[in-house]
Amino acid sequence: MKIHLLLASAGMLFFVACDQVGRDSGASDEAVLAPEAPQDVWLADFAAMQRFAELAGGAEEAEKFDDAAIYYERAFVASDKIPSPTGLVFGPQSAVSYVKAGSPDDALRLLEAAAEKGWTYAESIEAAEEFATLRDADRFKAAVAKMRANQDAFAESHRDPDTAKLIFDDVERFWAAYDLASKETSKSKKAAILRKHYLGPGTPGLIDYHRIKTGTMEQFVERLEESPGYYDGIRERTLMAMEFETDIRDGLRRFVDIYPEASVPDVTFVIGRLNSGGTAGPTGMLIGLDVWSWTEGVPLDGISEGFQQVVKNLDLNSLPFIVVHEHIHALQQYSGEPTVLYAALIEGSADFLAGLAMPEADKPHYYKWGLEREEMIWRRFQEEMDTKNIQNWSGNNGQVEDEDWYADLGYFIGARICEAYYEQAEDKSKAIRDLLFVSEPNAILKASGYAERFDD
Structure with a gap:
């Protein structure tokens, strides 16, 4: 980490030195100004951000968390020059790697930087198990408070569906x-x-x-x-x-x-x-x-044959439903271990809540197949839900060649669990919020009573 900061400082000194040379040599202010950059010059910074993120992912897999943290931080810094907030995510990712590397001060520094740059997902940061050792720190609390303020300000300025772009x-x-x-x-x-x-x-x-x-x-x-x-x-x-x-x-x-x-x-x-x-x-x-x-x-x-079936089953007339589905994703703040159950609730809650808002909309194509075989799907899901074996449940359109199985059944079973959770809740508004902010997927499943439907 010290090397990274030194490089950043050296870069700053380099630009200051160049500016001073221009002034000392009698050059005018105009002479030392760089020409206006082309509109697409940021693409180079985007490419750098992608490469740093790629290197970070490889370092993570190798459990070289010191390296991963630095690469993610460099991706985060490169994102400053990109005309989109898309690279903000690398701040919290760097913080996670710094925690794993045993550098809590650097993790706090990255969380503070993400908050200052506009990160809004306060609940997910606060609930993340990776940050459990930081939660009592004043700096962590202040960073989360700033994120929550960002979140509230964004919400207040984006309340009206009629003014959304x-x-x-x-x-x-x-x-x-x-x-x-x-x-x-x-x-x-x-x-x-x-x-x-x-x-x-x-x-x-x-x-x-x-x-x-x-x-x-x-x-x-x-x-x-x-x-x-x-x-x-x-x-x-x-x-x-x-x-x-x-x-x-x-x-x-x-x-x-x-x-x-x-x-x-x-x-x-x-x-x-x-x-x-x-x-x-x-x-x-x-x-x-x-x-x-x-x-x-x-x-x-x-x-692929699997994806051919997807595009044949989808239709432009479904756009209103899919936009609301993605609206749910934009609101979600999930945290915790990414298991099959976790992934199923993420997608299933988006399907269920979109359907709750638009009950007249056609159900996604996997529903008819799923409803006719629900107990069989649940039995298999129950065996795999605490694993990370996601390929059987989501994004597997190109892999399903068995007539006894169907693609994206994680969406289906997740929606059925969410529906059961909502139905048993006395406070429906709280139930919706619970499904948007999940940190313990197994608690949602247990409270839903869904598994009991299939007890012998």
Whole structure:
């Protein structure tokens, strides 16, 4: 850690020294000013942030927590120059690694820095087991208080579903970049065009989505080249998404009606590489229209059989429901050990609460299959719920080849547990809050009484 601080200090001294040289040599103020940077210059900082995060992940796996902490901190610092809050997450991640490395003061310093830069997830930080040894420290309490103030300020400024931003700008920008890239044969040139013309001038939400889901533009280009017919076929449909704005706002309004504490972050619609129909990040809800826009006759070449079934089962008319589902994710603050049960409650609560707000909406495609086989699914889930064997339960569309099993059943069983928890609760508003702020998944399961349904 001392080396890292020394490097940072040396960098600062370097810039101060350069400025002084210019002044001492008689140069004018104008002469030492750097020219205005191109709009997409931040992409270099984004790439650095990604590489630092990648190195941090490798160090974590090797249990080299000193190294992981420094790499995460460097990612956090690099994020300062990115026009999106997407890199804020690396502050708390660095703090976790510093705790594991036995450096509590550095962990507190990173939590303080994250709070100052706008981190809002106070409850998840306060409940995180990794920070148990810090909870009594005044600095920890002050950092959490600052995060809570950030959270409250954000909520107060985002209460009204009618003023939340629904951002479609990146969709047209993608297709313009797509047309430019299609004139090239080189993968690297295509990737460069997408970076410059799609990501470079993109919205904060697109940047957020790119970090969380897209990965790299090279990966994106591979998907475009594997499935050109699919992308050509969905273009018109993706451009229709803004027609659902009224229904989307109605869905958000209904959720606020049943949970008045809710804030309503912005919603950004993007085109991705067919690996996520929706997620949530620091910017709000993020919707991948590429997953929702298939219609009969659009080619499915290059897409796995499992994911073909996904896009065939999804429809653009479901956008209002999926936006509310992602709205739930944007509000959630889960903490604790990431088990199969934990993951099931994260997704299941989003499904259940979205359905509570929109009871007329069609249930997701896995529900019909699940309801007909619920006890069988529960028995298998019960055996694996305390493990980390998530591949049988979520994001496994491309892996399910057995007719006796179905994809994303973690969503289904999680929603059924959440429904049981809500039904048994006398205070329904508290039950909703409980499902948004989970630190002990097994306590939710026990209180729900769901398991008792299958007792012999």
